[in-house]
Amino acid sequence: MLTMDTLCAFGADTEEGLGRCMNNEAFYLRLVGLAAKDGSYEALRAALDQGDLTAAFEAAHALKGVLGNLSLTALYTPVSELTELLRARREMDYAPLLSEILRRRDALLALCEEG
Amino acid sequence: MMLKSHRNFHSVNGKRQILVVDDEAVNRELLGLMLSEDYDILYAEDGRQALELIRANAATLSLVLLDILMPELNGLELLTLLKQDPELAHLPVIVLTSEKSAEVRSLRLGASDFITKPYDLPEVIQARVRRTIELSEDTYIIQTTEHDELTGLYNKEYFYRYAEQFDRYHAAMAMDAVTLDINHFHLFNELYGRSFADEMLKTIADALRRALEGTGGIACRREADTFLLYAPHREEYDTMLAAILTALGEGGHRPRLRLGVYPCADKGIDIELRFDRAKLAGDTVRNNYARSIAYYDDSLHEKELYSEKLIAGMDQALRERQFQVYYQPKYDIRGERPVLRSAEALVRWNHPLFGRISPGRFIPLFEENGLIQKLDLYVWQEAARQVRRWREEYGTVIPVSVNVSRIDMHNPELLSIFRELMRSNQLSPGDYLLEITESAYAEDSERIIRTVEDLRALGFQVEMDDFGSGYSSLNMLSSLPIDALKLGIKFLQDLPSDPKSVRMLELMLDIARYLSVPVIAEGVEREDQLALLKRLGCDMIQGYYFSRPVPPEEFARFIEKEVSSC
Known part of the structure; x- marks a missing residue:
């Protein structure tokens, strides 16, 4: 089950995230759940598969905003990195970074769905 | 028009209404949580939905919080549409962004402020929202108060x-x-x-x-x-x-x-x-x-400077007795021989710099700013003393009429001033005549009439000056408390050659007869005018034909002549 402790262990600045949620834990955890299921991950994957850097940037950018607002540092950091690379339209292999992001997202999803 | 639509700042339950536009549910919900205690929140997931909500709630919306990167209509496009629409341009927009470049662009497009992602603490966001709404409402109030309602120009x-x-x-x-x-x-x-x-x-x-x-x-x-x-x-x-x-x-x-x-x-x-x-x-x-x-231009400037100097010099002029009171005789022409009945006191100004100044130059100036009251009082005092002096010297009273300006009629002390003048010079009200211009009656007739009635009750006789210049209606004239009509100079100029003027004069004299008051014609210069006036039944004459206004020493000869012919 997702708790403040498991979230902290996952890699989140829970104090900051909770502060944005007016210290409402339940609300915070519910939004984290929403963020874990965010459709932008799939959009990001699809865009990168097709080599559509613009669409990929938009999806990464959207994720970055959400993750930053919830202070999900473990995800926010690689997504920010990806966003900046995509903004610069770097011709490179995005697959390793994407799979790292998705791995962490899956870990978060698993936390949410546990118990 | 656009401002009126924004008059209703409040939604039904008394909270201001805010629209949050973001394609991410998490971001919408976060802002909603931070702001829902103080505001009614509407949500939109993209620009198009936002535009529909804005149009539907234009009268009640206080603020839009707008994400930039969104599907459909993006934030900057929506912002551009809003600012181009006169019905919606007043609506403040705060842009939600993590992009530095977008901040500048959105401010240029007319955004009021921006909130960066990740969001600051709720208190900061709440304060920025509150400030933006306050500013927008204050601007609205200023815009409505700074404009003239009818024309929309500034007041x-x-x-x-x-x-x-x-x-x-x-x-x-x-x-x-x-x-x-x-x-x-x-x-x-x-x-x-x-x-x-x-x-x-x-x-x-x-x-x-x-x-x-x-x-x-x-x-x-x-x-x-x-x-x-x-x-x-x-x-x-x-x-x-x-x-x-x-x-x-x-x-x-x-x-x-x-x-x-x-x-x-x-x-x-x-x-x-x-x-x-x-x-x-x-x-x-x-x-x-x-x-x-x-x-x-310069000539008007000179004229203005001149006027200013006259106004500035008035007090000194009173102290130094630069004003002189002249007297113009009024003759009764009903009998065989014209008889001196009274005089009108007229003021002259011997200015140390400008020499003799025409009353036509300084009296309207003083009337404009109320200084005329001081000058009137001065003339009243001089005239009262003069009546007394002549009485002491010749044993006969030559009543003197003085001008009472429109503004004097509003002076609550007016009656006591005249009473005191009579007392200190041992005169009776019959020795002193008051001239009030016709146009004064027209302006605030009820009040003027009351004052005139009070003055007459004290025993003063009141002459209506410049009769024919004030456009009084006959109806009003018949209710005015007056003792004599003075006919203005202007339309007497062409007498007796112009038949129209003659007819006009006859009409005026008819009116006077109807009111049962004597008529004094002013500005009479020639014998033919005198003859005509006499023939038509005018009672008294004042004008250059008999004498210009003269200083009291000179006036004495009229009295002496009168006394010796009795």
Whole structure:
């Protein structure tokens, strides 16, 4: 089950995230759940598969905003990195970074769905 | 129009309404949580949905929080649409962004502020939201109070302030102060009704706005039909005047306008004074059918300086007795021989710098600013003393009439002043006559009539001065408490050669007979005029035919002659 402790262990600045949620834990955890299921991950994957850097940037950018607002540092950091690379339209292999992001997202999803 | 739609700041439950636009549910919910305690929140997931909600809630929305990167219509596109729509442009927008470049772009497009992602703490966001709404509402209030409701132009207080502000930032720019008036505006109100006159004012305001567009100039309606313009100097105003007249359309209802221009106005003097000067110039063509534009120039400036010097010098003049009271005899012409009945006291000013100044020059000035009261009092005192002196010297009373200005009639001390004058000079009210101009009656008739009745109750006789100049109705005349009518100089000029003037005179004398009061004709210069007046039944004559106004020493010979012929 997702708790403040498991979230902290996952890699989140829970104090900051909770502060944005007016210290409402339940609300915070519910939004984290929403963020874990965010459709932008799939959009990001699809865009990168097709080599559509613009669409990929938009999806990464959207994720970055959400993750930053919830202070999900473990995800926010690689997504920010990806966003900046995509903004610069770097011709490179995005697959390793994407799979790292998705791995962490899956870990978060698993936390949410546990118990 | 756009402002009126925003009058209803509050939604039904008393909270202000905010629209949060973001395609991410997490971001929407976070803002919703932070703000829902103080505001009613509407949500939209994309720009198109947002636009629909904004249109549907335009009257109640206080703020839009707008994400930039969104599917459908993105934030910057929506912002552009809003700011281009006059119905919606007033609505403040805070942009939600993590992009530095978007911040600048959105501010340029008209966003009020931005909130960065990740969001600051709730308190910070709440404060920014509150501040933005306050600012927008304050701006709305200022916009509605700074404008004249009818024309949408500035009102004068804000106009003067903005003009001063303009000067501060454009110190070197030559500016013209301009006044625009409608000649005989009150007639348009009376003849065609208020709404016609209002439409006329609105048309003029619109034309002025167009004329000033892009020049940096501003305009206001100062009062009634007086418009003010403060604009960068231009060589001529004929084009502007022509444009306004064209806007007013053709036809008999089109008013005549007059423009007073103070070109390259002196920024060293008070802003209001600059417009006083423009108006001074404009009013010189009030009744001029050939000219509609007048410029404040050196000669007007000289005249103004002269007036200022006269006003400034008045107290000293009173102290130093620069004012002299002259007396012009009034003769009874009913009998075989004209008989000296009374005199009118008239003031002269021997100015140490300007020499002898005509009363026509300084009396209207003093009437304008109320100083006339001091001068009147001075003349009343001098005249009362003179009556006493003559009585002491010749044993006979020559009653003297003095002018009572319109403003004196409002002085609550008036009765006690006259009572005291009589007492201190041991005169009776019958020795002293009061002249009140006809136009004073017309202005505030009820109050004036009450005062006149009080004065007559004390025993004073009241002569109506300048009869025929004040457009009194016959009906009103019949109810006025007066003891004599004085016929003004002007229409007597052409007597007896002009049959129309003769007929007019007959009418006036008929009116006097109907009112059962004697008539005193003023300004009589020639024998033929005298003969005609006598034939038509005029009672008394005053004028150069008998004597110009003279100093008291000279007047003595009229008394001596009278005494010796008795």
